[in-house]
Amino acid sequence: MSLSSYFAQAETLDSANPLAVARLLFDLPNDQRYFLGNSLGPLTHAAREAVSQAVDSEWKTGLVRTWHDGDWFDLATETGNRIAHIIGAPSDSVIAGDSTSIALFKVLSAAAQKNATTTRNVLLCDINNFPTDRYVARSVADLFHLKYEECAVSEMATRFNENIAVVTASMIDFRSAEIHDVASITATAHAAGALTVWDLAHAAGIIPCDVERHHVDFAVGCGYKYMNGGPGAPAFMYVAPHLVEEVEQPIPGWFGHDAPFAFEYTYRPAQGILRFASGTTNILSMKALHGALEVFEQFPISAIRAGSIALGDFFIAGFDEHLSASGFSLGSPRNSADRGGHIALLHDRAEALTAELIGDGFIVDFRPPNVIRIALSPLFLHFNDIAALIGRLHGAL
Template sequence: MPARTSSPSCGRRAAMSESLAQRAAALDAADELAGARKLFALDEAVYLDGNSLGALPAHVPDRVADVVNRQWGQLRIRSWTEGDWWSAPERIGDRIAPLVGAAPGQIVVGDSTSVNVFKAVVGAVRLNDDPARTDILVDATTFPTDGYIASSAARMTGRRIVPVDPADLTSALGPTTAAALVNHVDYRSGRLHDLPGLTAAVHEAGALAVWDLCHSAGALPVGLDAHGVDLAVGCTYKYLNGGPGSPAYLYVAERHQASFDSPLPGWTSHADPFAMTPGYEAADGSTRGRVGTPDILSMLALEAALEVWDGIAIETVRAKSLALTDFFLECVDAYVPAGRVTSLTPAEHASRGSQVALRCEDAPRVMETLTARGVVGDLRRPDVLRFGFTPLYVGFADTERAARVLAEVLAG
């Protein structure tokens, strides 16, 4: 029986694979963020789901053990003062502030993203309390919870929800607009929206801009102060690696803080919380965004996790993010047969977050098989494969491997 020979196309694919793998190795060798990878507890899998849950910073378990065993176990109630638990929401907010372009004193950490969206939307309407401004514009492609919360906020404040595609937001603004709630990065497609331009348009219409930063904070520059954002919210368990269910945060621009009227006034946002008076008087500054007792275990785990950002510039992270997603799209184009996947993520850098979303037939089976083969991404039903690129621990060799395995799964 004659020996089997490889087809010319197989030879070309093998040469292309070798070439891309060599480029990946060279890019990793030149990567100035490569040293950050060792700060995380990682295995051999390619982890491309950090836009759902960030990887564990390796030092966090020991820090949490200290909080549990010494601060809670030994110091007990004394840790509110001796361990400085009381100031954690503002202290950690100031730690997050440089990552989103905010000066100190404008971010408070606590509660969930959903709760903070509620505070921000109702707070925005109360700040812009003109009876003629009857509309709250909401990103029509938003993560569902934002829409649910905004609808409830509208009912509570007597306003009307107006769903608008971000591409049409500017034309939808007008004298009846009270506030606009927009996602900085679309959770499904990875599209990056124009925060500076849209914020300016919202202000030109006399309205307030509320931004959801869940899929941008820790992946790219935001510039809250520089671009005049009014209020913003975000989670900390994605690119900030704070852990499952880690507390979210609320940004209230300094110029609005004295008038910010939270719809959820709690005892820890009181000007004198331990007076226990029946009447409410809001604290000054970002503290008035608090509600109840902080979740100390999650809060201090987040504080420890944020140490991986010491000495790292968000601009450097953005440059690597774009390089990774460019390289992934190039590898997908080289390895995956034409027509098998379609990118939903914009090719233009100015419109791309830190993820790539691919439309794919039989996506649930494909993602299940990818995960079994050590490439962990995310599925958005019915047909979207979503891959998040966290520059602190994802490398170019990871990226090439992910595209190659995807092609193998689709071929199988």
């Protein structure tokens, strides 16, 4: 197919695309095409509105009274409930807050404390996990006197035995976008007596995670990626309801106390997921995330996943026709059922090409040694954005 037919096909697909209107919910610069929803999701009108209201009305006028008269005190769990809806978790099983690194530290510690014994003394981590996950997991292993081991997710099933206390992995690989089989790894881990901690950072907001259906024990993820919560947005923690009352987290602050304003001498954990809170909710950034999540009330995650697959398949069709003979290769699964929301495009000149693309308004990123990452968020990208990117990459050769 010629490039002009590819562009024409994009127009046809856009005119029939039920998600095309979602772009109106975002405030995007006109001169840029944004392929980094997996890194920092763009601004929504709803997030700006929520922050403005919090600043101009609640903070300015309500001042400290807003803790009691407004929604500030419940905002972390209300935001958690919006996230629960997106990741397939029951109500009141998710809390927003902290960064993903800190959230991971809390849930890994809770899992280790619950499940480790003198013989069940190994923490097993995805060797290709995001660096922060590996650093934090190693630290938790040290603190709980566990052995720290790593292997590829594909090898995990063969590693499970009576020594593994906790296993942690990402649902979607941050480089390749490969989807790991959460259901089967979790089931195999459970059969061996291990608890699972999943990082959903590259999954939440772009693909159904079905944490309840897959019997996930603990999960964390980022608010600033596909959930569009803004720079440094709060992360989230999920703890399976049957476990949450049985575990302790390592930063038992007053916001996770059963009665924070009673100022009791001794810590008593709150009921349910609230016990995973530690300090005061970051209201302004929580407001931005809470507002941004309104988009998902209008567009369900199943439709978003379908839209993301369609954009990815369209990209790959363009790649096959116009890029594959020119030094580019695919670093992501070709089969959409195995591929998350982004595509890793490999090229020897990836770093220089990334800079050139950004200069021309195609916002992508580079991951060493040779990856151009391209996230295909169907809420604000259209097929014509993909066609333009393929055309630009073709022209660069």
